[in-house]
Amino acid sequence: MAAIALAWLKTRVTAPIVGATKAHHLDALEEAININLNKEENHTLQAPYKAHDLEGVMADNRDREHNRDREHNWTQYLINDARK
Numbered sequence: 474m475a476a477i478a479l480a481w482l483k484t485r486v487t488a489p490i491v492g493a494t495k496a497h498h499l500d501a502l503e504e505a506i507n508i509n510l511n512k513e514e515n516h517t518l519q520a521p522y523k524a525h526d527l528e529g530v531m532a533d534n535r536d537r538e539h540n541r542d543r544e545h546n547w548t549q550y551l552i553n554d555a556r557k
Contacts, residue, residue, distance in 0.1 A: 475498070475501035475505075476504035476505040476508060477505075477508065477518070478505075479502055479505030480505040480508035480509070481510060481515065481518045482505075483505065483506075484510055484515055
C-alpha cells in the first residue's frame with residue numbers, strides 16, 4: 474500500500490518529501506519509483522478524496538480579510554485541476 478500511495482503522490486507533486494525511519498520505508502519508495510499509474514488508476518485513487526478547508530494553526534494564519542467570502546480555500550484549485 475505504501476508503494477502505491479507514493480506512486481500516486483509522485484503524479485501529484487513535483488518533489489515529494491519522503492521521510493524514512495526504517496529500511497522497509499526505503500523499499501516502498503524504491504518500488505514506487507518503478508510504478509507508473511495510468512489515468513484510470515489515478516482517477517480511482519483520487520475519487521474518494523474530499524478536499525477540506527484549513528484547520529488549526531494554518532487556518533488561524535490565513536488572511537481573514539481577503540478570504541472571508543471563500544467557503545473553502547481549495548475550491549478554486551480543484552476547479553482548475555479538473556479542467557486539465
